[in-house]
Amino acid sequence: MTTLPLKWLCIAAALTVSGCQSSSSLLEDYAGKIRDQMQTQIGNDGTKVFVYTLKITEPSSNHEYIKPTSRKEALIMANNAKELRDLVTEQTELGLEKTLEMTQYCREGYIELNRLITSDRGEIRGECNESATTADREQYSR
Template sequence: MFKNSLVICGVVLLSACSASPPDPMDFAGQFRDTFSTQIKGDGIKLFTYKAKLATVTDRPLPNDQPHEQRINRRKQDLQSYIIEQRNAEERLELWHQQVDLGLQKTIEMSGYCKASFVELSRYVEPDRAEVRGECNDGATEEDIQKFGR
């Protein structure tokens, strides 16, 4: 019994290790995110990270394209939508990973949380997400100048 459990745990661990991180190119041109910060008077650093999948209206069609090309683009968007619905569950898992990756990269690039953060709340829906958090480090004078209060 113990051997079987050990083998099962080994297989699970190997499969988890072999899972590759999401490829940001999976959401190229489809992803919009915002990062807002708030520093409280006592130096507590809070943030809100919002992400959403771009809709057809977020991806404007160039006006200089002929009418027929714009119609074809709309059809392609509809076909993409139908395919996405077929793969919704897999896509949602990838979306969760993309949100985590986007948040991680945004924190790194901004330099806002130098000592990681605590997640205060999170919701992830098929087309949008929001993560609110508090940095583990307090605000320095440089942080206040860079991010404001």
């Protein structure tokens, strides 16, 4: 399995693309605290699979866990957690799209096999639509 360390360059683009004000402020809270990587594996039969993972490396001080003292506060906290999961989902999808575009790992698209999204981590597992070429084997079997 090959790990491709990648710099998270998509955050600025996502800030421009995202029209949601709360999402923008959340994105600003986590700027510089998001890391991603893509692991690849090519099977003997030429099957190309990957796991793309995005992690928030340290929680924002604005979003630390505090026990709610009222139902209203609990609802606000639940809404904030949903907004954070939505942000992680958006950034994971965008990061995977950009990574696959840059690496050309799945040139003909992919099938999503599994997805896991939490408030501090996103992971998408997939299988490329095309089989590995000789060049793919040389590049990704190191």
